[in-house]
Amino acid sequence: MSIQAELNSTIQALIQPGKGILAADESHPTIAKRFKAVGVECTESKRLEYRSLVFSTPGLGEFISGVILFEETLGQNSLERVTIPALLENQGIVPGIKVDKGKKPLVNAPGDEITYGLDGLDDRLEIYKNQGARFAKWRAVYTISETLPSRQAVEANAEMLARYAALCQAIGIVPIVEPEVLIDGDHTIERSAEVNEVVISEVFNALRRHRVQLETIILKPSMVTPGKECAKASPEEVAEATLKVFRKVVPAAVPGISFLSGGQTPEEATSNLNAMNCHGPQPWYLSFSYGRALQEPAQIAWAGDLNNKSYTQAAMLKRARLNGAASQGLYTPDMET
Numbered sequence: 001m002s003i004q005a006e007l008n009s010t011i012q013a014l015i016q017p018g019k020g021i022l023a024a025d026e027s028h029p030t031i032a033k034r035f036k037a038v039g040v041e042c043t044e045s046k047r048l049e050y051r052s053l054v055f056s057t058p059g060l061g062e063f064i065s066g067v068i069l070f071e072e073t074l075g076q077n078s079l080e081r082v083t084i085p086a087l088l089e090n091q092g093i094v095p096g097i098k099v100d101k102g103k104k105p106l107v108n109a110p111g112d113e114i115t116y117g118l119d120g121l122d123d124r125l126e127i128y129k130n131q132g133a134r135f136a137k138w139r140a141v142y143t144i145s146e147t148l149p150s151r152q153a154v155e156a157n158a159e160m161l162a163r164y165a166a167l168c169q170a171i172g173i174v175p176i177v178e179p180e181v182l183i184d185g186d187h188t189i190e191r192s193a194e195v196n197e198v199v200i201s202e203v204f205n206a207l208r209r210h211r212v213q214l215e216t217i218i219l220k221p222s223m224v225t226p227g228k229e230c231a232k233a234s235p236e237e238v239a240e241a242t243l244k245v246f247r248k249v250v251p252a253a254v255p256g257i258s259f260l261s262g263g264q265t266p267e268e269a270t271s272n273l274n275a276m277n278c279h280g281p282q283p284w285y286l287s288f289s290y291g292r293a294l295q296e297p298a299q300i301a302w303a304g305d306l307n308n309k310s311y312t313q314a315a316m317l318k319r320a321r322l323n324g325a326a327s328q329g330l331y332t333p334d335m336e337t
Contacts, residue, residue, distance in 0.1 A: 003169075003170070003171065003172040006134075006172035006173075007169060007172055007173075007174055007213070007216040008216065010094060010134045010135055010172075010173075010174045010216075011174055011215070011216045011218070011255055011256075013065060013066070013094050013134075014065045014066045014094055014135065014174065014218060014256065015065070015218070015255050015256040015285050015287075016065050017285070017327070017328060018062075018063065018324045018325070018327060018328055019062075019063055019064060019065040019287065019324060019327070020063070020064065020065065020258060020287040020288035020289060020290070020320075020323055020324065020327055021064070021065060021066040021067070021068065021096075021176075021218075021258050021287070021288065021289035022054075022064050022066070022067045022068070022289075022290070022291075022294055022295075022320070023068045023137075023260070023289050023290060023291035023294075024051060024054065024055075024067055024068060024069060024070070024073070024291070024295070025068040025069055025070045025073075025097075025098035025137065025291075026070060026291065027070065027102065028042065028072075031047060031070075034292070034295075034296075034299055035050075035299070035304070037299075038299050038300055038302070038303050038304065039303060039304065040302075040303065040304035041304075044072070046304060047072070047073070048073075048076055048078070048079070049079065049306060050299070050302055050312075051073055051078075051084070052078040052079040052080070052084075052087070053079075053298075053302065053306075053309055053312050053313060054295065054298055054312065054313070054316050055067065055078065055084065055087050055088055055091070055093075056078065056079075056080060056087060056091075056313075057312075057313040057316045057317050057320075058313065058317075059317055060091055060093065060316065060317060060320060061091035061092035061093050062320075062321075062324070063317075063320035063321050063323065063324035064091075064093055064320050065093065065094060066093060066094040066095070066096050066135060067088055067093055067094075067095060067096060068096045068097065068098055068135075068137050068176070068289070069084065069085075069095060069096060069097050069098070069133070070097075070098055071097065071098070071128075074095070074097055074128060074131050074132070074133060075131060083131075083132065085131060085132025085133070086132070089132070094134050094135060095132050095133050095134060096133055096134065096135040096136060096137060096176070097128045097133040097135075097136050097137070098136070098137050098138075098139075099117060099121060099124065099125065099128070099136045099137065099138055099164070099168075100115045100116070100117040100137075100138045100139055100164070101115075101116045101117035102115070102116060102117075103115050103116070103139075103140075103141055104116060106152065106153050106156060108152070109150050109152045109153050111143055111145065111147075111148050111150075112142075112143065112148060112149055112150050112152065112153035113141055113143070113153070114140075114153070114156055114157060114160065115138065115139060115140050115141070115157065115160055117138070117164075118160060118163055118164065118167075121164065121167055122167050122170075122171075125167060125168060125171055125173055126171060128173075129171060129172070129173060133173065134173065134174065135168075135173055135174035135175070135176060135218075136164075136168050136173050136174070136175055136176065137175075137176040137178055137220065138160070138161055138164040138165075138175070138176070138177065138178060139178040139180055139220075140157035140158075140160060140161055140178065140179050140180065141157075141180050141182055142154070142157065142179065142180065142181045142182065142195065142199055143182055143184065143185075144181060144182060144184075144185050144187045144191060144192065144195050144227065145185065145187070149195065149199070154198060154199055154202050155202060155206075157179065157199075158179075158199075158202040158203045158205065158206035159206050161177050161178075161179065161203055161206065161207075162203070162206035162207045162209065162210040162212060163210060164177075165177055165207060165210070165212045165217060166210045166211065166212050169212060169213055169216060169217075174216055174217065174218065175212075175217050175218075176217070176218045176219075176220050176258070176289070177203065177207070177217055177218070177219055177220065178220040178221070178260065179199050179200060179203050179221055179222075180220075180221070180222050180260055180262060181195050181196050181199055181221075181222045182222075182262070183222070183225060183227060183228050183262050183263040183264075184227065184228060184263075185227035185228070185229060185230075186227050186229035186230050187226065187227040187230060188226055188227075188230060189224060189225060189226045189230075189233050189237065189238075189241050190241075192222075192224050192225060192226060192227070192241070193224045193241050193244070193245050196221065196222065196224050196242075196245050197245045197248060197249055200219075200221060200245070200246075200249045200250065201248075201249040204249065204250070204251060214251055214253040214254050215253050215254075215255060216255075217254060217255075218254075218255070218256045218257070218258050218289075219250060219254055219256070219257045219258070219284075220257075220258050220259070220260055220289050221246075221257065221259060221260070222259070222260060222262050223238055223242050223259055223262070223264075223272055223273075224238060224241040224242040224244075224245055225238050225241075225262075225264070225272070228263060235268075235271040235272045235274065235275035236275050238272045238275065238276075239272065239275035239276040239278070239279060240279075242272075242276060243276060243279060243282070246282075246284075247282075247283075250283075250284065252283035252284070254283075254284050255284060255285060256284055256285040256286075256287060257284045257285070257286050257287070258287045258288055258289035259273060259286070259287070259288055259289065259290075260289060260290065260291075261288075261290040261291065261292060261293035261294075264293060265293070266290075266292075266293045266294070266296055266297060266319055267333075267336060268293075269288070269290055269293040269323075270293075270319075270322050270323050270326045270331055271326070271331070271333070273286065273287075273288055273323065273326040273327060273331075274325070274326035274329055274330075274331035277326065277327060277328060277329035278329040285327075286327065287327040288323045288326070288327060290323065293319070294316070294319050294320065294323065295316070295319075297315040297316075297318070297319055298312050298313075298315040298316040298319070300315070301314070301315040322335055322336070
């Protein structure tokens with residue numbers, strides 16, 4: 001199969017009506033926080049146990065088209081004694097991989113951060129592909145204040161995202177491009193819209209500059225919401241603000257926008273996605289790529305006990321099903337109960 005055929009096949013598998021992407025790519029420090037919240041020690045065996053339970057949930061492939069994995073998970077065998085990529089493929093789910101190496105302060109830009117991981121990425125991508133990964137993810141983060149993000153941060157992170165995306169496509173891996181405008185702070189929804197417009201516009205400038213094929217990427221942005229220390233906006237307000245920005249800056253050539261949840265509760269993330277899809281057809285498929293907003297109920301049900309398998313999988317399937325409905329504008333709050 002040619003590189004172009006691989007890219008086309010993967011994007012078609014990921015962009016399916018009623019389906020979204022599960023972000024299960026938490027680093028060790030991040031998943032340790034999640035496990036601590038449910039009273040579980042974060043060991044390799046416990047991480048494998050939990051992720052094996054979630055990925056083997058019967059029927060998960062009906063609502064989840066792809067899973068973003070952490071590097072450790074990509075190389076593991078599941079509790080069913082098959083590789084994690086094979087376990088997902090057996091569910092009709094595309095395996096993916098997080099490839100960035102995390103963020104650090106951006107030099108000479110106080111308060112801003114830059115994502116690392118380009119060094120040796122081409123070699124790592126070859127290894128990941130041989131292990132079964134068909135798409136990848138790179139996350140850039142932007143802090144909002146009256147003066148942040150700086151122009152330096154906006155341009156530097158866009159350049160990194162574009163270089164990563166070009167490397168992925170060169171070997172037949174679909175890139176998820178994730179410019180996350182953080183929810184931390186007391187900023188208004190108007191300020192969030194302003195920053196998102198600047199950030200995403202610059203990302204697409206960089207993607208074009210590096211000749212990235214827009215038809216075989218997925219954009220994973222933040223929704224336009226107020227800061228978490230500001231009064232909450234209604235789902236309709238979030239939908240209107242988000243769509244207004246995206247219609248300005250996201251080319252119609254992009255096949256799908258898979259939103260991150262970014263600190264929203266599971267119910268908020270589902271309701272806000274649904275409100276956007278109630279606005280009728282858009283140039284792009286609007287779906288989800290949630291981490292905690294999909295997994296939190298399953299982690300609570302699991303609580304580190306393998307005997308809770310059925311409860312864990314039921315909780316996972318429920319949130320996947322509700323978000324699948326939201327990606328088609330079919331979710332209602334009474335579906336929660």
